Amino acid sequence: MDTVSLRGRVESLIHAHSRDYVPDIRKSGFSCARCGWCCRENFSIRITEDILRPSNAISIFPDDIRRIMKGTGLKWDDVAQPDIYSCLSDGDNIYAIGWLLRRNDAGECVFYRDDACTIYEFRPMICRCYPFFMGERGVEVMHCEGPRKVLAKESAERMALVLKRYEIKKLRSYISIMAQLGDKLSFANLRMLPRGYEGEVFVCDGERISVQRL
Ligand code: SF4
Numbered sequence: 001m002d003t004v005s006l007r008g009r010v011e012s013l014i015h016a017h018s019r020d021y022v023p024d025i026r027k028s029g030f031s032c033a034r035c036g037w038c039c040r041e042n043f044s045i046r047i048t049e050d051i052l053r054p055s056n057a058i059s060i061f062p063d064d065i066r067r068i069m070k071g072t073g074l075k076w077d078d079v080a081q082p083d084i085y086s087c088l089s090d091g092d093n094i095y096a097i098g099w100l101l102r103r104n105d106a107g108e109c110v111f112y113r114d115d116a117c118t119i120y121e122f123r124p125m126i127c128r129c130y131p132f133f134m135g136e137r138g139v140e141v142m143h144c145e146g147p148r149k150v151l152a153k154e155s156a157e158r159m160a161l162v163l164k165r166y167e168i169k170k171l172r173s174y175i176s177i178m179a180q181l182g183d184k185l186s187f188a189n190l191r192m193l194p195r196g197y198e199g200e201v202f203v204c205d206g207e208r209i210s211v212q213r214l
């Protein structure tokens, strides 16, 4: 997708009423029962021949990281790691497209402990939206292990608003990252870093380009 169509999508979302998403959210019957299934690595998704992305490799915004840091007192690197599943190389340097919520050696979100999210109040926007996301045809639902029950109208309205805000933020973030990467950005050039990779990675997150040593 190019920046012109992304900007068009942002504009149409800004003028959309989040309440229009409420019927689909309620009809799905999903609401989060905090079972933690989506916080753990359950399967991998084949993105390209070279990229196998764990189901819980969760992309987060710099704002998410700052909110978690403020709420927990943790440092940036305790919260986030470069997105090693979305990398590009220009021959000299490696560029990671954004940040992932940090995962432990078992492949779980580091904030999932004793069967619960320990940062529920500060959790990333994407976690607040799960299992919903905005697809081409409107609200869609990802796999969810929670029991089905009709969500109360007020809860569905809150979810619809969060979903709309998340989608706008995500698209704006894409636009900024595309500007940072320029010609280097191409789907055909996307790679994941090999397990145990050691070296420098430039992380482009739409706000700044920072150097991380893995
Ligand atoms: S932040 Fe919380 S809700 Fe999000 S993946 Fe981690 S444990 Fe799960």
Ligand code: SF4
Pocket: 031, 032, 033, 034, 035, 036, 037, 038, 039, 130, 131, 143, 144, 145, 146, 147
């Ligand atoms: S799988 Fe569904 S019910 Fe379980 S934590 Fe994730 S969103 Fe909540």
